[in-house]
Amino acid sequence: MTINNVSLSHHGGEEASGLLEELCDAYADAYGVEPGEEKTVAFRRRAEKQFSRPGFALVTARDGGRLVGFTFGYTLPAGDTHWWGGVQPEPTADFLQETGSRTWVLSEIEVRRAWQGRGTGRALHDAVLGARGEERATLATGPDAAAQPVYESWGWRRVGRIPGDEGDYYSAYDLFVLELPVSW
Template sequence: MTMNTVSLTHHDGEDATALLEELCDAYADAYGAEPGEEKTSAFRRRAKKQLTRPGFTLVVARDEGRLVGFVFGYTLAAGDTHWWGGVQPEPSAEFLEETGSRTWVLSEIEVRRAWQGKGVGRTLHDAVLGARGEERATLATGPDAPAQKVYTGWGWQLVGRIPGDDGDYYSAYDLFVLELPVSR
């Protein structure tokens, strides 16, 4: 298992639909869950909704044909400020403005447990964000999630906290932003 044997491929929403079962399997492995558990089922529901969003992009990492990690997201539509709804502390109106080409949401970045800590996540992160034309990217994590240290190490800045919606995994989420293009 080395980064030298990992290949990356970029996909649109149509391609991603065909890969959904593999994505669910890798997601479950990343969290040590069973593919049919609620956490994995919730991921499947989120992914299906996001595949059709504008600017959707998926990058997959494979080793000898096996999907070992992935990252995907989409572009916030013009006028879509739901992502920022209720964020505290409240940023300026200018910060909240969405043009349809300003902000790309990094929705999921997952790496199978055997591949974690080997650079696959960072490679996926840089591959997807390096291909974006938006001004910035954003992501949400659970409060105090261990991944927050990784994200800040990659240059992400904490914006604030938003309340979760009914049925969300967390009751609140921390929002981060990263100016694009990514430089390493």
């Protein structure tokens, strides 16, 4: 699929592993940091763990062969999940129930700075979520993340806040949910 001269491609976990260096480079550029800095090193660790998770999917955006953006995520496992741990305000037990096919986590959506504001992020978002069969998707952002109004404009709703874990980038995260399938 091609949108605004940017071609989108879907990938599984094995392919994602082979793209890790490109993903790290694009991630660093999106945040204006060097690929070896702490933020990118933390991204690498998270990404490597997620490539083998059930339901993992990656969508990449390329312009002239160069990786200019990507998004990926995975399906939450059945039973108890750390994802909803400590969310406030506390939702209903039914909301927290995970079946192994109910909720897909939009873990990362990153676009190189020079391609931001051109619709690349939205195209990635729509491509990855349009291919999902789960009932809903979820994502977490820092409490003051500039992307929050963007997510809300795309139909996401804030459901609460969770405390961050020791060593996390933020001390708390806002959780959002989007019902699937989405009709844009």
